[in-house]
Amino acid sequence: MKETILIIEDNVEMCENIADILKLENYEVISANNGKEGVKLAISAMPDLILCDIMMPELDGYGVLHVLGKHPNTSDTPFIFLTAKSEKADFRKGMSLGADDYLVKPFDGMELLKTLEIRLKRNRKLKTAFENEPKDLGEFFDRAKELNGFENLSDKKLVKQFKKKDFVFREGQSAGTLYYLVEGEIKTNRINEDGKEFITGIFTPGQYIGYVALLRNIPYTENAVAMTDITVEMIVKEDFHLLVNTNRLVAAKFMKILSNNVLEAEKRLVELAYQSVRQRVASVILTLCDREPSQNKDAGTINMLRRDIAGIVGTALETLNRTITDFREEGLIEIIEGGVRIVDRRGLERTSR
Incomplete structure (x- = not known):
């Protein structure tokens, strides 16, 4: 599958030249001629890497990086600045904002391709390792140590x-x-x-x-x-x-x-402020059931001490016990050793609302 590169560059000729080089290397290329358009395109297209000029009308490269760094679709996308400026202050400012690298104009095609290759490879390795299953956290460290910047x-x-x-x-x-x-x-x-x-x-x-x-x-x-x-x-x-x-x-x-x-904490605060104990207990039982391993989800079983459930609900243990008893008498749940089992999920969902 082709990797997609977004070029944000207001110099049309420069943009086209870069695009031609990347296409020859079998990259998918998309482009924007100003910062605002570049932000929109990056968020919608979610490219694998972004090349962005610094000095642009409407929104400069620093502004582009600032906006994209806060958006969930693009916050982890490798970002390389294209700049005609080589002053150290510009480098420091870009890196402090989270840029991954710089290319100082004029640059040749090999320099461009090598920089892209390094950044894309680094990001693929980290992304693969970091999103692996729990047993592979050690592998993430092993892979990270192979990359520049993580030797320590x-x-x-x-x-x-x-x-x-x-x-x-x-x-x-x-x-x-x-x-x-x-x-x-x-x-x-x-x-x-x-x-x-x-x-x-x-x-x-x-x-x-x-x-x-x-x-x-x-x-x-x-x-x-x-x-x-x-x-x-x-x-x-x-x-x-x-x-x-x-x-x-x-x-x-x-x-x-x-x-x-x-967001979850805010939701719980709203529930504590506005929901009845019955609603909160029903909501917590449903939430805990959904967090159980898949083999227990089908059975609707929660294995947890009642005092822990009371601690999540934010109520006294005696109040929780009365509510659990009410739910059992209403046919919503049944009490089992070490927890509860949902009998009528739809009924419990109605109670939680």
Whole structure:
């Protein structure tokens, strides 16, 4: 499959010359003659790489990179500046915004093709490794270390097991590690002055825990507790910052995770403010069921302690027990050892609304 290159260049002759060279190398080429059109085309077409002039009317190259760096469709797309300026200040400004490379005009065809080849190869390797299954996090590090800029990644593969109920980290503890869950389940929570638990998240294999504190460079703001026996792989703070600050693909990955978590947190706050306990319990049961492994989804089974469900709902255990009993008497669920099983999903969905 051909890789697509977007050229954003207001000099028509220059744009056509670059396009001719790329087409000879079997690239698919699309182009725009100003920054605004380039942004629209990049978001809609989602090219594999963007070549962008700096000095353009309407929206310059810095503005293009700023906009595309914040859009989910293009935040991890390799971005190379084309510029007639060679002053160090221009290079620093572009790289600080997240540019992957520079080509200073005039450049020859071989220089152009070599630069594209290096950036596309690097991005393919990282993307393949970073999006692999949980067992391949070590492979991601191995591949990343082969690429320029990542030679200083740690050689240590840090793996650790925790027993059920063990703390992975505690609120207020200095944040020095990113945790990647390989096996088991983790909950994050906060405890108020009265000792009441509020569960802020449930994590399953393939998810990262602790990145917010690392990104903000602050202590952990919540506890992380093993709900089952778990296995985690750990990325030390220095490696995490090297990955995030050196590669836009990695940074974009964590920004997307963070954005999704913010949206989920906002949704939960709205539910706490406006929904009844019955609605919240029904919603949480449905959500937890959908997060269970596929073999349990069909059966609609949730294996979780009631106090943990109460912590997610944000209500007292006694209130949850009464609501669970009501749902059972209404034929919506049945109570099983260690959890509940959904009997009438549609009825539970109506209750949650």
